[in-house]
Amino acid sequence: MQLTDAGEGPPPAAAPDGDARRPTRLPVARKTGYGAGQLVELIVESMLNIFVLFYATAVCGLPGGLAGLAIGAGIVVDAVVNPLIGSLSDGWHSRFGRRVPFMALSLVPIVVTFNLIFSLPTGLGQTALFAWLTLLSVSLRISLSIFTVPYQALGAQLTDDYAERSSVAAWRWGIGILGTVAVIVLGYGVFLAGPGGVSQRAAYLPFTLTLSVLLLIGAFIAIRQGLALRELPHEVAAPTGAIHRRLLGEMREMFANRTFRILFAAGLLFNIEAGVHQALGLHVVTFFWHLTPGQIQGMGMAAVLGLVLAAPLAGPFGKRMEKRTMLIISMIGMVACHGLPAIFKLLGLITLTGNALLAVLASVAFLGGAMMAMSIIAFVSIIPDAADEHEHLFGTPRQGLYFAGWSFATKTATGAGVLIAGMVLQLIDFPVQLAEQGAAAVLPQQTVAWLAIAHGPGAGLLSIAGVGLVLLYRIDRQAHARIIADLAWRRRAP
Numbered sequence: 001m002q003l004t005d006a007g008e009g010p011p012p013a014a015a016p017d018g019d020a021r022r023p024t025r026l027p028v029a030r031k032t033g034y035g036a037g038q039l040v041e042l043i044v045e046s047m048l049n050i051f052v053l054f055y056a057t058a059v060c061g062l063p064g065g066l067a068g069l070a071i072g073a074g075i076v077v078d079a080v081v082n083p084l085i086g087s088l089s090d091g092w093h094s095r096f097g098r099r100v101p102f103m104a105l106s107l108v109p110i111v112v113t114f115n116l117i118f119s120l121p122t123g124l125g126q127t128a129l130f131a132w133l134t135l136l137s138v139s140l141r142i143s144l145s146i147f148t149v150p151y152q153a154l155g156a157q158l159t160d161d162y163a164e165r166s167s168v169a170a171w172r173w174g175i176g177i178l179g180t181v182a183v184i185v186l187g188y189g190v191f192l193a194g195p196g197g198v199s200q201r202a203a204y205l206p207f208t209l210t211l212s213v214l215l216l217i218g219a220f221i222a223i224r225q226g227l228a229l230r231e232l233p234h235e236v237a238a239p240t241g242a243i244h245r246r247l248l249g250e251m252r253e254m255f256a257n258r259t260f261r262i263l264f265a266a267g268l269l270f271n272i273e274a275g276v277h278q279a280l281g282l283h284v285v286t287f288f289w290h291l292t293p294g295q296i297q298g299m300g301m302a303a304v305l306g307l308v309l310a311a312p313l314a315g316p317f318g319k320r321m322e323k324r325t326m327l328i329i330s331m332i333g334m335v336a337c338h339g340l341p342a343i344f345k346l347l348g349l350i351t352l353t354g355n356a357l358l359a360v361l362a363s364v365a366f367l368g369g370a371m372m373a374m375s376i377i378a379f380v381s382i383i384p385d386a387a388d389e390h391e392h393l394f395g396t397p398r399q400g401l402y403f404a405g406w407s408f409a410t411k412t413a414t415g416a417g418v419l420i421a422g423m424v425l426q427l428i429d430f431p432v433q434l435a436e437q438g439a440a441a442v443l444p445q446q447t448v449a450w451l452a453i454a455h456g457p458g459a460g461l462l463s464i465a466g467v468g469l470v471l472l473y474r475i476d477r478q479a480h481a482r483i484i485a486d487l488a489w490r491r492r493a494p
Contacts, residue, residue, distance in 0.1 A: 340364075
């Protein structure tokens with residue numbers, strides 16, 4: 001098929017009467033029902049981002065390098081599994097639709113591995129503990145990918161409308177972030193409260209069991225919504241050929257698309273930065289800022305409040321500005337919030353302690369959370385537009401593979417991000433087995449300084465590079481309208 005430029009094709013008015021496009025405006029019930037599925041990913045990812053590296057090192061005694069390698073092993077699996085799942089779900093045919101069978105299949109292994117990874121056995125040597133953690137990490141990544149890739153692709157089937165996709169992404173994020181709220185509130189306020197704080201090894205399993213109930217509720221609601229979407233028209237031909245050969249061809253096709261390469265690389269850099277920042281976060285607030293568990297909870301809730309309040313703002317912003325503009329502004333704002341506080345303290349510009357320090361850090365965490373949420377919402381609403389452009393250029397729908405690329409990038413937040421964070425701990429000689437000392441532990445000043453630099457400004461350089469790539473993205477509101485009109489014309493043509 002001859003390729004055409006994204007700006008060519010019939011104008012919107014040229015779409016023929018009776019076009020079977022997906023609805024441009026969705027009822028709130030449909031958006032909230034779909035958004036409930038985001039609880040699965042954000043509950044699991046929040047636990048991994050906030051607690052798993054601290055749990056494996058300071059609580060269970062695994063060296064930082066081995067812990068980072070074990071947790072980050074899932075990134076290698078995702079590199080193979082995510083595209084495979086995306087391709088399979090793009091071409092899947094069943095009476096339950098394309099996406100729902102994968103989502104349902106994943107739930108039992110997600111719950112099992114999620115709980116096992118936070119109940120590591122005692123008495124194992126370092127080699128055995130490393131091997132067991134690696135196995136669980138890889139298994140959890142596979143299971144989570146089987147749910148998240150089809151789930152995210154399901155969202156692209158809800159509507160073709162440029163602005164409405166921002167609203168769907170905002171609802172999905174706003175509901176999903178309640179999973180992060182649950183992790184922080186139940187963690188610091190209930191299961192990990194008290195004198196032992198985050199060092200209470202026996203408290204982690206009841207914590208994850210409770211979270212498992214919440215993520216299953218969200219998954220079942222989203223699956224129900226996915227079953228309702230079987231009635232919407234999806235022009236998908238049955239795939240032919242062996243899956244491994246077909247997948248290689250599809251991947252070559254994906255990376256031949258300039259837009260996909262830009263978004264994939266930018267998403268990768270953005271999420272690795274977020275992964276390093278979050279993986280080292282508990283170490284930094286404990287040993288650099290010397291906050292108590294109660295103060296950590298307050299700072300965490302401020303960040304979550306920013307994450308929550310950004311959701312209702314993203315929809316209106318997406319209607320008034322281009323998605324690329326919103327993404328660039330929010331990414332720069334996030335990097336500033338992540339890096340500047342540590343720089344100011346290291347330069348002697350922040351000398352506050354106690355509640356005054358907490359007020360400053362909580363304010364920055366609130367703004368940083370809002371900027372991060374806006375960045376993610378912008379990314380998620382851009383991907384379906386880019387997938388439409390891909391179908392316009394290559395004649396094949398690849399929503400599953402496009403979201404597989406994004407899913408791969410987000411997994412690096414707890415894959416490559418945690419791996420880098422673990423290597424940082426190893427390089428700066430961060431001691432293990434600090435469970436009994438907690439915030440009272442005294443570390444070398446140089447170790448603490450390098451910890452803060454890696455956590456903030458060092459990781460922020462990755463997102464700045466991602467901003468440079470986003471500047472190359474070219475699909476705006478007008479270009480997308482022309483693409484949709486062309487696709488509608490093709491679908492109705494003999």
